[in-house]
Amino acid sequence: MDERQRVILKPILVMLASSIVSAVMIVLNKKVLEDGLDVLVLITYRLLVAVLFIAPIAFFFERKSRPKLSFGILVCLFVSAILGNSLTQYLFYLGLKFTSATYAAAFFNMTPVITFLLSIVFRQETSNFRSWAGLAKAVGTAVNLGGGMMLTLYKGMVLTKSSMADGLGQQNRLASAPMHGSNRWTLGSLALLLGCFSWALWFPLQSRIVRRYRPLYTATAIVFFFSFLQTALISFSIQKGFSLWILQSKFQIFTVVYGGIVGSGLSFLANSWCVEKRGPVFAIAFFPVTQVAVAIIDVSLLHEQLHLGSLLGSIVIISGLYILLWGKSKEASDSGSLSKSSEARTINLEAASTAP
Numbered sequence: 001m002d003e004r005q006r007v008i009l010k011p012i013l014v015m016l017a018s019s020i021v022s023a024v025m026i027v028l029n030k031k032v033l034e035d036g037l038d039v040l041v042l043i044t045y046r047l048l049v050a051v052l053f054i055a056p057i058a059f060f061f062e063r064k065s066r067p068k069l070s071f072g073i074l075v076c077l078f079v080s081a082i083l084g085n086s087l088t089q090y091l092f093y094l095g096l097k098f099t100s101a102t103y104a105a106a107f108f109n110m111t112p113v114i115t116f117l118l119s120i121v122f123r124q125e126t127s128n129f130r131s132w133a134g135l136a137k138a139v140g141t142a143v144n145l146g147g148g149m150m151l152t153l154y155k156g157m158v159l160t161k162s163s164m165a166d167g168l169g170q171q172n173r174l175a176s177a178p179m180h181g182s183n184r185w186t187l188g189s190l191a192l193l194l195g196c197f198s199w200a201l202w203f204p205l206q207s208r209i210v211r212r213y214r215p216l217y218t219a220t221a222i223v224f225f226f227s228f229l230q231t232a233l234i235s236f237s238i239q240k241g242f243s244l245w246i247l248q249s250k251f252q253i254f255t256v257v258y259g260g261i262v263g264s265g266l267s268f269l270a271n272s273w274c275v276e277k278r279g280p281v282f283a284i285a286f287f288p289v290t291q292v293a294v295a296i297i298d299v300s301l302l303h304e305q306l307h308l309g310s311l312l313g314s315i316v317i318i319s320g321l322y323i324l325l326w327g328k329s330k331e332a333s334d335s336g337s338l339s340k341s342s343e344a345r346t347i348n349l350e351a352a353s354t355a356p
Helices: 003-034 039-062 071-098 101-121 132-153 164-176 181-212 216-238 250-278 280-284 287-301 308-335 340-351
Strands: none
Touching: 003 039, 003 071, 003 101, 003 250, 003 280, 003 287, 039 071, 039 216, 039 250, 071 101, 071 181, 071 216, 101 132, 101 181, 101 287, 101 308, 132 181, 132 308, 181 216, 216 250, 250 280, 280 308, 287 308
């Protein structure tokens, strides 16, 4: 393999690894939530681990290039922590707890489309519907949102069957839950949809932050720290007693550490490197890989049920995403707008697009 082939292949392998890492994290989180770990406790511990991992990297790699933080930047980072981590992760994990890992992962692929729509509203994005690129973006958006509606409103027949033991386990979990299964699924779907909007609102804000404050790792460490404080404060104010904060098994400890170091830390570094090398569209194109990996783990190893609505909705969502990305790529190619400077401005925006 020559040097040119290695240069081309390396970002692909890195993004595939990052997608699989995110898929494993989603499945692990689903299991610990089913085992009774509180949503806010899980998020707080994961953010603490992420801070402890990212902060030393930010200190050593950016200590000479780090500008002073203004009060305005700190306020923006605090709001970014709410939208990008605290609120989004809470809504996603709530939805994950009440639905399935495969179903929840499908909503990842709607976030770029919702972000595109919000960018038009905030006048950060323009679209000429008379051009092929503009038409592709419009069609991709409509197809993606249509897939989201199908995913939410149509459950359909069961395509895979759980083993008897797994089926009894699922029935027992639903029986012990405070809400009926259909109500849990509806609430979970609503939480996932709101999580997509929260995450999409974060992107325009983050785009503004990265133009005013350049150090990537420092800004990320501060955002993780603010998010940790926010979730910890809310958790301690809501939860009574310290029993919920005690991790009950090695599996729960492993999940928290994995989510903080690998799911948040290493995935963030990998994605930021790939965006720098190949651009944001390249990184987003691997979003569906996470969902496919989650489905494989969910069905083959955990023997969870796969419904027809989830399969069809996911296919439509992914199709819409790729149509939109093709339009974005063609628009950039036609106008020559995907310059080094424009990519640099979006590195923090897209590189942080790891799984919530």
